[in-house]
Amino acid sequence: MGEGNPAGRLTVxxxxxxxxxxxxxxxxxxxxxxxxVDPSFEIEQVAEGVSRLGIEVRYILNTHGHFDxxxxxxxxxxxxxxxRLIYPREDEELIKRLVEAASLFGFAAEPSPxxxxxxxxxxxxxxxxxxxxxxxxxxxxxxxFCLADREGRFxxxxxxxxxxxxxxxxxxxGDFATLYRSARxxxxxxxxxxxxxxxxxxxxxxxAERRSNPFVGDRATITP
Ligand SMILES: [Zn+2]
Numbered sequence: 001m002g003e004g005n006p007a008g009r010l011t012v013x014x015x016x017x018x019x020x021x022x023x024x025x026x027x028x029x030x031x032x033x034x035x036x037v038d039p040s041f042e043i044e045q046v047a048e049g050v051s052r053l054g055i056e057v058r059y060i061l062n063t064h065g066h067f068d069x070x071x072x073x074x075x076x077x078x079x080x081x082x083x084r085l086i087y088p089r090e091d092e093e094l095i096k097r098l099v100e101a102a103s104l105f106g107f108a109a110e111p112s113p114x115x116x117x118x119x120x121x122x123x124x125x126x127x128x129x130x131x132x133x134x135x136x137x138x139x140x141x142x143x144x145f146c147l148a149d150r151e152g153r154f155x156x157x158x159x160x161x162x163x164x165x166x167x168x169x170x171x172x173x174g175d176f177a178t179l180y181r182s183a184r185x186x187x188x189x190x191x192x193x194x195x196x197x198x199x200x201x202x203x204x205x206x207x208a209e210r211r212s213n214p215f216v217g218d219r220a221t222i223t224p
Contacts, residue, residue, distance in 0.1 A: 013028070142173040
């Protein structure tokens with residue numbers, strides 16, 4: 001257990017950012033090493049948290065390539081130049097077009113720097129004595145990943161599962177049957193108390209979504 005981490009586990013700090021109810025997460029091992037997940041609007045909010053907590057940002061991670069999960073990559077990399085930017089190779093085309101995609105929704109965005117590595121290749125992402133494990137969960141986008149705490153206490157689920165809903169599958173490369181299978185692997189593969197932190201809206205749990213999610217819950221009526 002690190003000296004700066006009496007709890008001995010990874011912690012998750014959510015930031016509510018921008019007009020689309022995005023969540024950017026700061027995941028850290030105590031006050032030591034951390035990762036910024038899905039930098040979006042208002043990256044300065046997250047940067048303020050990083051400096052107040054005294055965290056060394058080792059990674060900037062994108063669960064998928066949509067503009068509202070990647071538009072803060074450039075600013076985050078400027079603020080934390082030693083951090084490695086890691087995103088899905090399969091979503092790289094989406095990331096290369098993020099400025100255009102943002103403008104279609106009426107937002108100005110900066111292009112992303114290129115990845116330092118891809119989630120497909122990286123293996124476990126160590127933070128202090130903890131780690132995030134990338135899990136390939138396509139459907140909302142072709143290259144979507146979830147990031148699971150190695151201890152199984154929480155999963156950053158991006159736009160796979162929301163509290164009571166799921167990510168849209170009508171954007172290019174989206175597919176509901178694929179999303180359904182990805183979501184069921186997460187919901188059946190982790191204990192009920194596992195916390196789920198989505199890319200939009202409030203946190204939930206495996207148990208809550210299995211019980212009542214109308215799209216991917218155990219009694220879902222909208223199945224592929
Ligand atoms: Zn998305």
